[in-house]
Amino acid sequence: MIKSIKKIHDITQWLLHSSKENDAGLILDLYNFYAQFQTEEDNEGDITLKNGIALSKKHASDCIKDYKRTACFLRGIYKAISTCLQKFPNTEINILYAGCGPYAPLLLPLLSFFESKYIKATLIDINQSSIVVVKKIISELGYKTYISDITIADATQYKHNKNIPLHIIIAETMFHALTKEPQVAITQNLAPQLIEGGILIPEEISITLGYSFFSKEPFLNQYNNTYHVANLINQNTKRKFVETLFSLTKSENKDIVDSSYFESKWYPIPKNYEETPDVCIYTYIKVFDTFQLQYEDSLITNPYCLTSLYNLQKQSKFKIKYSIENIPNWEITVS
Numbered sequence: 001m002i003k004s005i006k007k008i009h010d011i012t013q014w015l016l017h018s019s020k021e022n023d024a025g026l027i028l029d030l031y032n033f034y035a036q037f038q039t040e041e042d043n044e045g046d047i048t049l050k051n052g053i054a055l056s057k058k059h060a061s062d063c064i065k066d067y068k069r070t071a072c073f074l075r076g077i078y079k080a081i082s083t084c085l086q087k088f089p090n091t092e093i094n095i096l097y098a099g100c101g102p103y104a105p106l107l108l109p110l111l112s113f114f115e116s117k118y119i120k121a122t123l124i125d126i127n128q129s130s131i132v133v134v135k136k137i138i139s140e141l142g143y144k145t146y147i148s149d150i151t152i153a154d155a156t157q158y159k160h161n162k163n164i165p166l167h168i169i170i171a172e173t174m175f176h177a178l179t180k181e182p183q184v185a186i187t188q189n190l191a192p193q194l195i196e197g198g199i200l201i202p203e204e205i206s207i208t209l210g211y212s213f214f215s216k217e218p219f220l221n222q223y224n225n226t227y228h229v230a231n232l233i234n235q236n237t238k239r240k241f242v243e244t245l246f247s248l249t250k251s252e253n254k255d256i257v258d259s260s261y262f263e264s265k266w267y268p269i270p271k272n273y274e275e276t277p278d279v280c281i282y283t284y285i286k287v288f289d290t291f292q293l294q295y296e297d298s299l300i301t302n303p304y305c306l307t308s309l310y311n312l313q314k315q316s317k318f319k320i321k322y323s324i325e326n327i328p329n330w331e332i333t334v335s
């Protein structure tokens with residue numbers, strides 16, 4: 001495959017303008033395009049941080065293959081940049097991409113659709129091997145005029161230069177039910193650094209509690225490099241949604257933003273739960289505007305099972321706690 005801006009531009013152009021049925025093939029084209037830039041050495045594996053795991057270069061590069069996710073983010077971010085250009089006319093739009101990985105795949109493919117005098121990107125990742133690769137790609141493709149900075153930094157601590165207004169922040173450092181990776185801590189640190197009217201991507205991540213028959217739930221399955229929705233036949237599987245626990249947005253993180261945990265109220269153990277015996281967490285992502293990921297669309301929105309109600313049989317109520325300390329995770333308390 002040819003290593004040129006034209007090639008990546010053409011693939012992305014197709015993606016932005018063709019129907020979703022073509023997403024899997026086009027995202028594979030994008031992955032193969034990027035794979036040409038991989039370097040052999042990967043000195044760092046996953047890195048364990050104070051608020052979650054930062055994926056290794058190899059694992060981060062694989063994220064692109066979660067094709068509905070990648071396609072949805074690219075379409076949403078294209079719209080977000082276009083919206084920002086209209087909202088702030090004749091202004092240089094500054095974009096911070098936190099956790100860009102080796103390919104910066106949610107932004108680099110879009111740059112050539114805009115004039116470099118209006119778009120300036122800062123790319124950060126904590127993984128040095130990823131930064132080495134992304135620098136190489138930018139240099140080889142001639143994207144330098146679009147770039148303000150590429151830095152190894154911890155996005156949970158990073159402070160953007162106060163003299164440069166931040167219009168858009170992109171961060172996809174998450175796994176389903178916001179477990180494992182540091183999305184929440186990164187959002188807590190970065191969202192307040194946006195200028196008034198700036199855009200956080202994803203615009204919203206919402207976390208909902210529900211009861212279901214977990215083993216019947218449709219979910220995106222990854223096997224041997226192929227992605228397909230398992231249990232599709234059960235698309236109408238019975239779910240009883242209890243309530244949205246919290247949403248992560250640029251401003252309305254009242255339940256979680258100032259603390260390192262979220263704690264729910266007490267819920268009575270339901271009386272009849274044969275049809276929906278599992279306590280589940282559902283993740284919904286609004287990337288931007290109408291570009292959204294539903295529960296079984298991607299590895300990062302797959303349903304997550306906390307426990308079976310059969311384990312709680314002798315109890316009368318339970319509450320759940322989400323903590324971002326060490327490795328973000330959920331726990332259940334019963335009474």
Ligand SMILES: C[S@@+](CC[C@H](N)C(=O)[O-])C[C@H]1O[C@@H](n2cnc3c(N)ncnc32)[C@H](O)[C@@H]1O
Pocket residue numbers: 049053054055056059060061063064098099100101102104105106124125126127130153154155156172173174182186
């Ligand atoms: C799930 S991967 C996603 C990579 C790429 N953004 C994509 O969407 O395909 C998350 C990336 O965030 C980086 N990361 C995780 N925690 C970080 C932190 N605290 N500061 C900077 N980068 C971080 C990881 O090293 C990894 O490259």
